[in-house]
């Protein structure tokens with residue numbers, strides 16, 4: 209009997225939101241897919257963890273009402289109604305003092321800045337998006353732009369530590385377009401969302417949709433080598449198995465893909481010189497709330513972390529048995545001394561630092577019930593001037609290898625939303641490319 213030849217699958221490297229979205233879209237288009245994820249869990253940076261017996265995300269995550277790609281996907285998955293929207297507030301911890309930072313009145317009372325600087329900060333912040341319109345912000349250093357509109361004092365005292373937390377000393381060099389875009393996503397948006405059932409509910413729904421659509425998901429298996437082969441590629445797994453792929457979509461950071469690629473693919477890969485910021489982030493389970501602000505930057509307070517996210521101000525405390533969930537974080541390179549330190553040592557120190565930041569709240573040692581540290585080496589590529597011109601294309605040369613990575617998100621902020629938007633675009637190219645290859649075969653026949 210004649211057995212039909214299985215069409216070669218599209219192999220997707222990485223089961224974070226980019227890989228899951230690509231796999232979901234391709235299976236919906238009846239294209240065979242193998243999704244390979246090296247970790248035991250799907251979800252990538254949005255992956256779950258556990259603290260004190262409660263399920264959490266390892267890194268704080270929320271949904272924004274402006275998430276134009278993610279929200280329609282959640283709607284398709286039947287999950288849009290499970291997002292719990294909540295008005296949130298912001299605080300500011302400066303010089304060991306804590307301030308609310310949500311209204312004009314809060315700004316007027318914000319003593320770390322002199323009165324005239326408070327007025328300037330407020331006025332310029334209102335106008336900032338308008339001031340940036342029509343300017344070549346891709347080729348303007350953030351420091352130059354912000355100094356010119358806010359003045360040197362506000363830059364040095366507030367903006368550099370406030371927005372610079374993510375990129376450290378490199379922040380001043382980052383194109384001003386990044387901040388401009390970020391303000392577009394986040395400015396004046398106090399409403400944030402969080403999925404009932406945690407982010408795992410989204411990941412689980414996607415996994416089920418992919419598998420019932422005929423896609424294969426391999427977890428706990430890493431891709432070790434990708435070699436170009438004819439019009440496709442051979443993908444070797446950690447198990448020793450090899451998949452003959454029609455196309456490959458890589459969602460892993462480009463420096464990692466370089467290590468997996470054979471010589472021919474490596475020479476076709478984009479030659480972007482891109483540094484990545486990693487993160488060290490601690491999660492605390494407290495028996496009481498802090499100030500109730502979702503987000504509070506920490507400036508000049510003798511802490512190693514630069515911000516506090518009081519997650520339970522968004523999620524409520526019921527899921528934590530009435531306790532509060534708090535994250536603190538420091539973005540840094542994966543080669544930094546902090547990143548190399550054992551998690552338990554960081555946890556010990558940061559617990560003491562959190563207590564000294566909130567001495568009136570965390571009055572007794574038992575208030576901090578649990579603390580856990582999680583690290584990620586590749587969180588955010590650090591864009592440099594003119595990066596817009598150098599953003600890697602979706603397709604690698606004329607190969608059938610495609611990229612859906614955080615290095616292509618600029619000028620948008622890396623988020624689940626922007627990854628979904630990018631994965632949608634990549635899948636459209638994969639399908640177009642496949643269709644035109646088919647048309648060529650038919651024309652030849």
Ligand SMILES: Cc1cc2nc3c(=O)[nH]c(=O)nc-3n(C[C@H](O)[C@H](O)[C@H](O)COP(=O)(O)OP(=O)(O)OC[C@H]3O[C@@H](n4cnc5c(N)ncnc54)[C@H](O)[C@@H]3O)c2cc1C
Pocket residue numbers: 221222223224225226227244245246247250251252253254267268269270271429430431432459460464468487489537584587612613614622623624625627
């Ligand atoms: C502290 C922090 C806070 C954040 N806050 C938010 C937020 O509030 N809202 C928001 O929307 N986003 C937020 N983000 C950003 C968001 O998590 C990322 O932008 C998004 O998850 C990127 O998804 P990805 O699939 O592109 O990459 P990743 O999530 O990094 O997925 C890549 C996957 O590839 C796998 N992999 C690597 N190498 C291999 C290999 N050789 N073989 C197989 N698999 C491999 C990895 O294990 C990983 O699962 C935050 C991130 C961090 C770190």
